[in-house]
Amino acid sequence: MTKKFNVAVVGASGMVGGELLGLLETRRFPVGEFYPFNSGRRPAKVSFRGKKYACAKPSLAALKKSDLAFFVSTDEVAEKFAPRLAAAGTWCIDDSSRFRLTPGVPLVIPEVNAGELKVSKKLIAGPNCTLTGAAVALAEIHRRFGITELRMATYQAVSGAGKAAMCRLEEEAKAHFKGVPLKPGPGQFPRPIAFNLFPQVGGFDEAGNSGEENKVEAELKKIWNDGKIRISCTAVRVPVLRGHSLAVWFTTKKNCTEAALRKELLCTPGLKFFAKPGNYPTPLEHAQRTDIVYAGRLRRAHTAGNEFQLWIVSDNLYKGAALNSVQIAEAIAGL
């Protein structure tokens, strides 16, 4: 008989929370008792395995009843509870950015670095949704040929900014057809998003890099356990509802052929690689509630020796967030 886990979900009524609950069901994660929490600002009910649950406001005492707690909430909520809860012996899988770069906290994508998971480290972070596609797709190539430089232009779906942002895109698009600009409202971005796009995800630092661009760089170095790789990113929000896409350039230390890379991509865990030239994934067609990362259009870049280009697409809510958290839980269950 499989060991059952009493599971808490903090942020259960949010968008990633909803996806997480669905995945715990469909992937048959061995949930014993189930404790959903939300911010407590609004009453909310969630459905899980055919039963309705009222979300409670989180407290350390209530959370301690769980063996495993998913945090799909804010940095603040994670900070308030996760370290103390983990110290008390509950596995904490945090999808916020708060502890991703904290030394001693494993930052894990199971296909890439499940080896970082240890019984002695109960607080585990899942990475930013944008770099996940690249981290998975290029993991084997990095292992085998050594990636020294990585450039990445992103095409990020609005769902990365939450439910209200998805509604906002749709409302702005409807307003476009009515010919009337939409008034400011919930989920609004710094710029119009319907039939538009803008190179800002998060705030800017003094050097002019956005929060998202800095996360991609720092978190990828940690996940690949390689502080020497040089990474630069331009993060762009696009009018897509779900699915992040990446145009990447990578340079390998060892000489390699396109054929050798193709072979590596075809056996990379968690990746479906479109090897046929001219075949490629798109967010709407391939990244809607899908578990794996997709890539295509591998080709040699004309800019430098040993430099290649690749197109990567993944579901920012599944592999980029909820699914990755559940996969971490599954790996923990197998420890």
Next chain:
Amino acid sequence: MTKKFNVAVVGASGMVGGELLGLLETRRFPVGEFYPFNSGRRPAKVSFRGKKYACAKPSLAALKKSDLAFFVSTDEVAEKFAPRLAAAGTWCIDDSSRFRLTPGVPLVIPEVNAGELKVSKKLIAGPNCTLTGAAVALAEIHRRFGITELRMATYQAVSGAGKAAMCRLEEEAKAHFKGVPLKPGPGQFPRPIAFNLFPQVGGFDEAGNSGEENKVEAELKKIWNDGKIRISCTAVRVPVLRGHSLAVWFTTKKNCTEAALRKELLCTPGLKFFAKPGNYPTPLEHAQRTDIVYAGRLRRAHTAGNEFQLWIVSDNLYKGAALNSVQIAEAIAGL
């Protein structure tokens, strides 16, 4: 008194043709007689300076009545008429891709290389709409510091594919709200475009590069008169109606500071540079019937020495096509 030009427009009833006619009026280009042509497949009328004109099917005899002919049509139509018409003494400004790379045919963006215009070369090509933004924005930096490598991820509006493609995006978006996928129809792209995007603009060659990516590389080398610069591009179609955006990485031969580059960008002809950190252009806000190229988010890249990132936006129908053609005509008028 200004010399007047009898002007032919081949493709007058198309989308770029419409923009061109408007620009000839508003910029007060000295048009004498006006001869609009279209494919002749459908009867079409166009308005110019308050008068309606029926478009004629083009013939060399009819075109010869003009001093200056704009070709905003297909490669085939340009091939059929432009060389013979130019040989007969009529200035031919061709916006198709047919002659862009032909030796002896100047490929011109007036702000960048007006010096290529010569009375002895009557057939002149305008470049692809995608690279125009980069060619203008980086021209002075290239002149001063020598760009050796250029990487470019594009975010291309559907209007680059014509009127029917713009309608298709809107119809697909409406169908999304109705919950019914749209049937195949005019303007359809290889993949769904509403709330989606895809890395394909044109067909693919054997190496896996798209037609657009190859154009960017070859045409930019010709415009900058620098065959040594190494360029790689990923061209992506996005659900934006008008305005192409570019995320670029460029490497300079000479050492330079961000401050020096900023200074150069602020006095680059035809460019508005957003020097304030965190300030940037977007297609919907800045590239709707605007004459100049916009750039922002200059910063040092973390990938290599002397490497920088820049965000560039321009109106693909104006500066990328119709406006550039009119500006070439204005430069010719001044020869």
